[in-house]
Amino acid sequence: MHVIRRSLIALTGLAATTLVSAAPAESKAIQGPTLTLQTVATPKPAAGQVLIKVYAAGVNPVDWKRQAAIPGFDVAGVVDSVGPDVTAFKVGDAVFARATGAYAEYALAPADNTVAKPKSFTYEQAAGIPVAGVAGYRAAEEAKLQPGQRVAIVGAAGGSGEAAVQVAKTHGAKIIAIGHSSQEAFLKGLGVDQFVAFDKEDVAAKVRDVDAAINLVDGQAAAALSYVKRGGRFTSIAGSPGDDKLAAAGVTGVVIAGGTYRGISDGDALRGLAQLADKGQYKVTVTKTFPLAEAAQAQQLGRTGQTIGKIILVVDAGKANSK
Numbered sequence: 001m002h003v004i005r006r007s008l009i010a011l012t013g014l015a016a017t018t019l020v021s022a023a024p025a026e027s028k029a030i031q032g033p034t035l036t037l038q039t040v041a042t043p044k045p046a047a048g049q050v051l052i053k054v055y056a057a058g059v060n061p062v063d064w065k066r067q068a069a070i071p072g073f074d075v076a077g078v079v080d081s082v083g084p085d086v087t088a089f090k091v092g093d094a095v096f097a098r099a100t101g102a103y104a105e106y107a108l109a110p111a112d113n114t115v116a117k118p119k120s121f122t123y124e125q126a127a128g129i130p131v132a133g134v135a136g137y138r139a140a141e142e143a144k145l146q147p148g149q150r151v152a153i154v155g156a157a158g159g160s161g162e163a164a165v166q167v168a169k170t171h172g173a174k175i176i177a178i179g180h181s182s183q184e185a186f187l188k189g190l191g192v193d194q195f196v197a198f199d200k201e202d203v204a205a206k207v208r209d210v211d212a213a214i215n216l217v218d219g220q221a222a223a224a225l226s227y228v229k230r231g232g233r234f235t236s237i238a239g240s241p242g243d244d245k246l247a248a249a250g251v252t253g254v255v256i257a258g259g260t261y262r263g264i265s266d267g268d269a270l271r272g273l274a275q276l277a278d279k280g281q282y283k284v285t286v287t288k289t290f291p292l293a294e295a296a297q298a299q300q301l302g303r304t305g306q307t308i309g310k311i312i313l314v315v316d317a318g319k320a321n322s323k
Contacts, residue, residue: 021081022091023051028292029070029104035296040070043101043108045083050114052095053080055319056127057102059298059311060159071295072102075109076117076126077316086111096126096274098134098266103295105315112267118277121284123320128159128284128310129277134269135237135256136163136216140171141264141272142235142254143212147172152207152227155216156192157183159284159310160237163273164214165190166282176207186285186308203227215239225249285309291317 027042045051058074076096079089089095094117097109117126139160145151151168155161156177168175169191177187181197188195196206207227215224215236222241225234230250237256240246246253255261264272276282287309290298295313302311314320 021051023053023080023106027105029101029106030072030292030295032068032071035071035299037293037295040104042106045081045086045108047084048086048111049083049108050086050089050095050097050111051080051082052077052097052099052107052109052114053316054102054105054107055123055314055316057104057107057292057313057315058127058129058131058159059295059302059313060131061302062131063103064299064303068101070101070104070107072104072107072313073098073100074127074130074132075099075102075107076123076129077107077319079114080106082111089114094123096123096129096270098130098270103292103313105292110267112265113270115267115270115274118274119323120280121277122286122323124286124289124312124314125284127312127320128286129163129273130266130270132159132310133163133273133282133284134266136160136165137167137269137273138256138261138264139214139216139235139237140164140167141269142256143168143173143214143233145171145173145212148174149211150174150176151212151214152176152178152210152224153192153214153216154178154220154224155238156187156190157308158216160216162190162285162309163282164216165192166276168214170276170281173212176210178203178207180306182306183308225251225253286312288312289314289320 029040055077063071079093097114099107099109157179175192176194177192209229212233213224221239225241234253240255
């Protein structure tokens, strides 16, 4: 009897250990700056962290603008293990997160920036939320839109633009989307009220006296400001026209960039987007997928700046497109 009991205790302890972490000691990850797939030590979660078994990872400009040993910030997958004091998640939970070292089989994320995956989303779609979705969510929310107000969105077809359009729609705003002529069908499919092609039309002549402008494109802050009427609002994830120009125009500006923004937190924005997704008011368009080993090709496509929606790295081909 004592032998049986000791065996049961040993088995129970083994099961508990397995539930804590199923991750191997070593796993695969993309190493920068060469962007080659290599074997690395699997990270372990510290206090307040979650270790995620990655099924899909998002590709964003910040990935090549910030050099990191393992690039990437967008992940979706399942919880492998949690650090001390983390009680909001358990092993096996389907999640997406703003993480570090996302181009990998396993990635760490703060528990505060980890959210349950929307049930209607695949892991690929969920991996397209964090960086771009948060930027678009903040830009639209900081515009303080009221029903019926007109908002011009510059760069509406990218990942952040897609989010900004959909969040603005939940506020009942009338949306003027500014983009390349090739993006017209996509943006009209999102439900924008007016589309202006910058490569074929005089945007300044078409867009005047809007209640708010949302700028999502580098080098377009001053132009976006010129569309706004006095007393309106200007938000940007891509630079500022300058405090002097905002003051002269009589426009309130919020710049969501450069580490100075202290408004909506990553976690609150991620949770807000998940709630909209669960209500059917937010979706992510996955334009192109690449296997993890082809991260260099994925970034090369992203650098063109001509993509619609999101580029996603498939880390687990058997799970990434599942819900």
